[in-house]
Amino acid sequence: MKKLCQLAVASTLVLVSTLAVTPFAKAEGQTRTYCIAVDEIDWDYTPMGRDQMMGMPYDKMTAMWFESGKHQIGRVYHKAVYREYTDNTFSTLKKRTPEWEHLGLLGPTLHAEVGDTIQIFFKNNGTQPYSLHPHGVFYEKSSEGSYYNDGANDPSHNGIVAPGGTHTYIWKVPERSGPGPSDPSSIVWLYHSHNFEGHDTNAGLIGTIIVTKKGMARPDGTPKDVDREFVTSYFIIDENNSPYLDQNIQAHTTEPKTVNKLDGNPGDPNGNFSIVGSGFIASNIRLTINGYLFGNMPMMTMHKGEHVRWYLVSLGNGFNFHTPHWHGNVVTVNGSRTDVILLSPAQMVTADMMPDNIGTWMYHCHVSDHMEAGMMAMYQVLP
Numbered sequence: 001m002k003k004l005c006q007l008a009v010a011s012t013l014v015l016v017s018t019l020a021v022t023p024f025a026k027a028e029g030q031t032r033t034y035c036i037a038v039d040e041i042d043w044d045y046t047p048m049g050r051d052q053m054m055g056m057p058y059d060k061m062t063a064m065w066f067e068s069g070k071h072q073i074g075r076v077y078h079k080a081v082y083r084e085y086t087d088n089t090f091s092t093l094k095k096r097t098p099e100w101e102h103l104g105l106l107g108p109t110l111h112a113e114v115g116d117t118i119q120i121f122f123k124n125n126g127t128q129p130y131s132l133h134p135h136g137v138f139y140e141k142s143s144e145g146s147y148y149n150d151g152a153n154d155p156s157h158n159g160i161v162a163p164g165g166t167h168t169y170i171w172k173v174p175e176r177s178g179p180g181p182s183d184p185s186s187i188v189w190l191y192h193s194h195n196f197e198g199h200d201t202n203a204g205l206i207g208t209i210i211v212t213k214k215g216m217a218r219p220d221g222t223p224k225d226v227d228r229e230f231v232t233s234y235f236i237i238d239e240n241n242s243p244y245l246d247q248n249i250q251a252h253t254t255e256p257k258t259v260n261k262l263d264g265n266p267g268d269p270n271g272n273f274s275i276v277g278s279g280f281i282a283s284n285i286r287l288t289i290n291g292y293l294f295g296n297m298p299m300m301t302m303h304k305g306e307h308v309r310w311y312l313v314s315l316g317n318g319f320n321f322h323t324p325h326w327h328g329n330v331v332t333v334n335g336s337r338t339d340v341i342l343l344s345p346a347q348m349v350t351a352d353m354m355p356d357n358i359g360t361w362m363y364h365c366h367v368s369d370h371m372e373a374g375m376m377a378m379y380q381v382l383p
Contacts, residue, residue: 082107105291107207
């Protein structure tokens with residue numbers, strides 16, 4: 001009989017005897033159940049096929065991110081992503097609603113209220129061992145989703161799942177996982193695969209958990225004092241550090257046997273120093289917002305006067321320091337108004353906006369070479 005992946009709206013959590021009961025682990029809410037699989041897909045970083053920010057075709061400077069060729073993979077890469085299914089037979093994908101289409105490469109957003117338990121039926125449809133590792137919530141070893149020298153004899157004891165395997169993760173959401181005294185009614189946490197983290201996250205395995213203060217959630221877990229939520233990941237994806245690099249070389253370059261995977265130059269084609277550089281290595285660096293470049297991300301739309309909540313996250317190496325900037329409107333973070341924030345690797349920030357300026361506005365990283373490499377999107381404020 002199918003175990004349908006539905007919210008246990010009327011249920012009170014029954015603590016299973018195998019789960020340790022501690023003051024931090026105590027839960028009094030409902031169990032929110034999700035069915036998530038790792039699927040391998042072909043991902044297009046620029047599905048509109050052009051520089052949408054400028055409304056023009058790509059040029060000589062940006063061609064290496066758009067065009068495939070002798071030693072260039074181009075805009076489409078084989079990747080691994082988290083996708084939600086309707087039940088734990090994993091036979092039918094759960095369709096994303098229009099308001100969440102902007103997530104792009106990110107996995108499904110998991111909502112919970114303080115006191116809840118998140119239960120995830122997980123299947124690894126990929127060709128590599130993968131997992132789900134959460135930040136912020138409470139978990140036992142079997143739900144950690146990370147393998148290291150902790151005395152475990154088998155990676156599966158830590159929630160690492162072999163190709164074709166399944167696992168059930170149980171994450172509790174105690175008070176310390178929810179908003180603090182200075183936070184708004186909801187905050188964001190990351191989840192990602194943590195078997196070989198660098199490879200896993202560059203492959204595409206990232207998502208978010210949104211935790212709402214006790215008593216402030218709608219039945220679906222979203223904060224009831226917020227009209228719209230947007231999740232954005234500022235992430236320099238290094239396809240050179242993906243487990244699918246060789247596969248992508250074979251599939252998309254015209255002379256795969258002569259590709260030099262160590263070909264890299266710290267300068268751009270004009271001879272100027274660039275954090276991205278040039279050569280084969282540089283052609284596989286993607287400065288993305290939710291897996292998109294140059295404004296190819298679906299439009300994020302809101303109305304004037306709505307209470308809009310932005311959740312911003314990042315991961316990656318030491319170059320992943322970003323300064324997200326909203327044109328046209330301002331946000332409030334930790335009680336202060338701003339239109340630019342600082343986002344460092346594995347940092348998670350919640351920002352509130354009450355848009356008062358109608359129009360289509362730029363939303364981008366203000367580090368200049370990040371912006372030049374395509375870390376740009378747009379949002380729209382309607383009347």
